[in-house]
Amino acid sequence: MSRDYLFRRILIAIPSLLGISLVLFTVLALAPGDPFGELVTNPNVPAEIRLALRAKFGLDDPVWIRYVRWLNAMLQGDWGFSFTSRMDVDTLIMQRLPTTVAVIGAAQILAIVVAIPVGVLAATRPYSLFDQIANTLAFVGFSLPTFFTGLLLILVFSIQLDWLPFVYRTDIRASGWQWWWEHIRQSIMPVTVLGLFQGASLVRYVRSSVLDVIKLDYVTTARSKGIGEPKVVTRHVVRNALIPVVTLVALQMPVVFGGAIVTEQIFRIPGIGSLLISSILANDTPVVMGVTFVFACLVVLFNLIADILYGWLDPRITFR
Secondary structure, eight states, X not given: OOHHHXXXXXXXXXXXXXXXHHHHHHHHHHSSOOTTHHHHTOTTSOXXXXXXXXXXXXXXXXXXXXXXXXXXXXXXXXXXEETTTTEEHHHXXXXXXXXXXXXXXXXXXXXXXXXXXXXXXXXXXTXXXXXXXXXXXXXXXXXXXXXXXXXXHIIIIIIISOOSXXXXXXXXXXXXXXXXXXXXXXXXXXXXXXXXXXXXXXXXXXHHHXXXXXXXXXXXXXXXTXXXXXXXXXXXXXXXXXXXXXXXXXXXXXXXXXXXXXXXXHHTOOSHHHHHHHHHHTTOHHHHHHHHHHHHHHHHHHHHHHHHHHHHHOGGGGGO
């Protein structure tokens, strides 16, 4: 992969982030409510103090001035101050971000590990019993919302069987392997909910993509040369069939993050999804802006990774 290709992808990502930040900031600035809205109804806070606070944080300035001020401060590492938590926004987000990334990352790995072999086997055995079972389970998987499957797993594995905890705890009093095991146990259900939801749709796309590639002439030529079917599938079919699948994984990241927000609420996971919900309810605008911008950065990052994978799967793309 050429350095010029990677450099071009990064250059495209930078203006995308600037445009996203401008839209997010403008929408939040024009939305009703602000962090000091509750002070209006508080008779113990004098009017001059309310006006002084608004003037200090520039809430009455034009939107474009506030955006330029926010962008300049953010580039210098100052993401604002949370009026609810009484701490810096970047510190608050960094406390929650590792948990969300760990859950989403594990869910994506689970989805890919399940979807690729199941989709390939279903495509190489079209209309077989395995193919019909895989398609049926895939339809059921992406038809059920994450909040329903989450509650169903809690009902079965936490309440009925009492195998897994359904409340995510950060204050686990253990060490060594016991500490890791407790974290794994409480992560099984949220990771399964997100991973199977994403994997169900990936199975359909992997199957469809493999069926398209397996009929091409170069695959027939490889078979006519006496190459075994497993090598034909792994070397000539799967690699080319994964290109549209990579596109799907990248484009569905907003859906995954949306599902993560709901899942974090169900299992009480202290991630940035639950932080976003609580900040919206409290009108904590700096935190809402910071969290939504982090989500946008993660989505752009995954799209950048997808572009890099394009160049690895098909080197011809890097020269276009």
